[in-house]
Amino acid sequence: MSKANVIAVGTYPAWDQDAMREGYELTEVATPDDILDLTQEIRTGLRALALIGHKPLTGAHMDALPNLEIIANYGVGYDAIDDAAASARGIKVTNTPDVLNDDVADTALAMMLALTRQIPQGHAHIQTGAWQSGQRFPLNRQFSGGVAGIMGLGRIGREIADRLVAFKMDIHYHSRAPKPDAPSNWVYHATPESLAAAVDWLVVALVGGAQTENYVSRAVIQAMPEESILVNISRGSTVDEDALLTALETGAIRGAALDVFRNEPNVDPRFLKLDNVILQPHQGSGSVETRKIMSALQRANIDAQLAGEPLVTPVN
Numbered sequence: 001m002s003k004a005n006v007i008a009v010g011t012y013p014a015w016d017q018d019a020m021r022e023g024y025e026l027t028e029v030a031t032p033d034d035i036l037d038l039t040q041e042i043r044t045g046l047r048a049l050a051l052i053g054h055k056p057l058t059g060a061h062m063d064a065l066p067n068l069e070i071i072a073n074y075g076v077g078y079d080a081i082d083d084a085a086a087s088a089r090g091i092k093v094t095n096t097p098d099v100l101n102d103d104v105a106d107t108a109l110a111m112m113l114a115l116t117r118q119i120p121q122g123h124a125h126i127q128t129g130a131w132q133s134g135q136r137f138p139l140n141r142q143f144s145g146g147v148a149g150i151m152g153l154g155r156i157g158r159e160i161a162d163r164l165v166a167f168k169m170d171i172h173y174h175s176r177a178p179k180p181d182a183p184s185n186w187v188y189h190a191t192p193e194s195l196a197a198a199v200d201w202l203v204v205a206l207v208g209g210a211q212t213e214n215y216v217s218r219a220v221i222q223a224m225p226e227e228s229i230l231v232n233i234s235r236g237s238t239v240d241e242d243a244l245l246t247a248l249e250t251g252a253i254r255g256a257a258l259d260v261f262r263n264e265p266n267v268d269p270r271f272l273k274l275d276n277v278i279l280q281p282h283q284g285s286g287s288v289e290t291r292k293i294m295s296a297l298q299r300a301n302i303d304a305q306l307a308g309e310p311l312v313t314p315v316n
């Protein structure tokens with residue numbers, strides 16, 4: 001049987017390239033816009049699109065692929081894909097939920113611990129010879145205890161909250177509605193401002209996309225107590241970044257732990273001048289183990305579509 005024509009958009013690890021080259025008649029491009037430069041013959045033959053990365057995939061890109069049946073996203077967040085445009089064209093969209101929950105939650109905890117206990121600075125203190133030459137490492141701040149507020153108690157938010165319980169934190173959260181399966185001693189807040197005002201940690205675990213654009217608004221950031229810290233492992237678009245930067249620069253809040261930014265990877269240079277932040281290059285799901293499972297799920301969705309079988313993790 002001949003292989004189906006599939007396009008891989010974005011930069012994939014070698015093991016994914018190998019698997020896709022083996023399984024499909026593969027066209028590879030770096031960005032969605034590169035689709036528009038392909039010949040009409042190639043574009044017309046393509047039945048499935050495997051997307052990695054966060055560059056927007058729009059209706060105009062879909063229009064260039066008249067026989068496209070499926071867009072399989074490598075990631076749980078599919079805000080880069082215009083899913084309404086896909087649905088309008090009868091194109092299926094899939095994502096990779098659940099398999100990355102542990103990694104993303106671990107990354108949130110790692111950043112929180114690193115920020116309060118000054119782990120990168122401690123490492124530098126030895127690497128630069130400061131400790132060996134008799135300089136004391138400054139005292140830092142306790143991590144365990146206090147109040148954690150989870151903004152968006154979905155699958156990843158829940159994993160973070162469960163971990164923070166082990167660190168003796170009280171859990172507060174804000175979601176569209178109270179979660180029936182949340183422990184009864186977790187405190188629900190009906191508004192993001194109310195949550196922000198009540199916590200030591202504001203952990204953003206919202207989905208991305210238009211509905212959460214600037215959800216952590218200037219008003220939410222201004223509601224945060226002076227000693228509190230903002231953590232974001234979701235999408236840069238969920239936070240008013242200028243308001244956050246101002247709060248960090250003026251000491252209106254204690255700090256921020258960020259794995260995601262607006263305009264990634266072009267991080268606002270104002271962040272680089274701050275010493276009350278820990279910044280990570282959107283690596284929340286970035287372990288070898290999890291990325292292999294994510295890409296296998298991406299291909300399982302493509303394979304199901306090509307075989308006329310039900311999709312594993314559809315979103316539209």
Ligand code: 8YV
Pocket residue numbers: 052053054074075076077078100282284285
């Ligand atoms: C990315 C992510 O998919 O799952 C998500 O929503 O943001 C990440 O896991 C990954 O960085 C590949 O771009």
